[in-house]
Amino acid sequence: MEAAQASWGVVIVAAGRGTRMGTKESKQYLLLQDKPVIVHTLERFEAMDEIREMLLVVGPDDTDRVSTLVREYKLRKVKAVLAGGSERQHSVRIGLQSVSEGLEWVMIHDGVRPLVTAEAVRSCMAQAAKTDAAVLAVPVKDTIKQVGEAGVIVATPERRSLWAIQTPQAFRRSLLLEAHEKAAANGFVGTDDAMVVERLGKPVTVAEGDYTNIKITTPEDLPWAEFLLATRANTQLGR
Numbered sequence: 593m594e595a596a597q598a599s600w601g602v603v604i605v606a607a608g609r610g611t612r613m614g615t616k617e618s619k620q621y622l623l624l625q626d627k628p629v630i631v632h633t634l635e636r637f638e639a640m641d642e643i644r645e646m647l648l649v650v651g652p653d654d655t656d657r658v659s660t661l662v663r664e665y666k667l668r669k670v671k672a673v674l675a676g677g678s679e680r681q682h683s684v685r686i687g688l689q690s691v692s693e694g695l696e697w698v699m700i701h702d703g704v705r706p707l708v709t710a711e712a713v714r715s716c717m718a719q720a721a722k723t724d725a726a727v728l729a730v731p732v733k734d735t736i737k738q739v740g741e742a743g744v745i746v747a748t749p750e751r752r753s754l755w756a757i758q759t760p761q762a763f764r765r766s767l768l769l770e771a772h773e774k775a776a777a778n779g780f781v782g783t784d785d786a787m788v789v790e791r792l793g794k795p796v797t798v799a800e801g802d803y804t805n806i807k808i809t810t811p812e813d814l815p816w817a818e819f820l821l822a823t824r825a826n827t828q829l830g831r
């Protein structure tokens with residue numbers, strides 16, 4: 593059976609503080625079209641037949657309020673609401689350890705990427721089925737420079753080889769678990785899940801996604817997300 597047709601577990605990480613957003617309320621609870629960002633994200637996966645369960649990882653003080661949201665919005669695939677860790681990678685590991693053992697495949701997704709489409713998720717799952725490890729990504733449009741001390745440019749990597757990495761990131765569950773356990777044992781902390789698998793020397797491939805799968809990070813992302821949601825509501829795109 594193709595992995596894209598099998599049952600998947602999804603770890604949704606939403607335990608961050610949203611420092612760059614700078615709001616009193618953490619960004620995953622800000623409203624888009626009158627609904628919390630995290631609920632938009634969960635609804636995307638709830639609606640997909642391929643998904644069997646979701647593990648939702650939130651701030652230690654937020655488990656009760658989020659459990660209430662899960663009930664209110666009838667998010668039946670949420671198997672557990674777990675207290676996260678101090679770094680994204682710690683939160684991922686906590687969720688990953690609670691994915692049902694019978695599931696062969698798992699995806700990790702940022703709770704603050706509410707605009708991901710089912711089409712993009714399926715493309716990532718299909719790529720992981722071929723290579724055991726795949727991430728959604730888009731080719732960068734700008735020229736990227738590495739900048740050193742005193743703002744001096746030290747390198748200009750060839751743009752054709754540069755991709756902006758998104759989530760979901762999809763893996764054979766046993767591979768990702770092994771990678772996270774090794775990273776924890778060695779004290780390695782990366783900024784995405786591909787990095788912990790790359791450290792094992794295993795290939796991680798990219799599935800081309802789309803530029804609308806934004807991570808809500810800074811204040812200007814909010815009106816952009818509102819616009820994209822409104823556009824989709826009008827055109828039925830991204831469903």
Ligand SMILES: Nc1ccn([C@@H]2O[C@H](COP(=O)(O)OP(=O)(O)OP(=O)(O)O)[C@@H](O)[C@H]2O)c(=O)n1
Pocket residue numbers: 605606607608609610611612613620649676677678679680681683684702703704705807808809
């Ligand atoms: N200890 C952490 C840190 C981050 N995340 C989650 O990882 C995702 C991507 O992280 P990012 O956008 O950096 O979120 P924050 O850490 O909240 O933002 P900032 O870096 O601006 O504080 C978010 O859904 C965030 O909630 C998490 O679950 N646990």
Ligand SMILES: C[C@](O)(CO)[C@H](O)COP(=O)(O)O
Pocket residue numbers: 680702756757758759783784785807
């Ligand atoms: C996983 C990620 O969303 C891929 O772009 C990103 O690396 C998260 O990084 P952040 O530092 O937590 O924003």
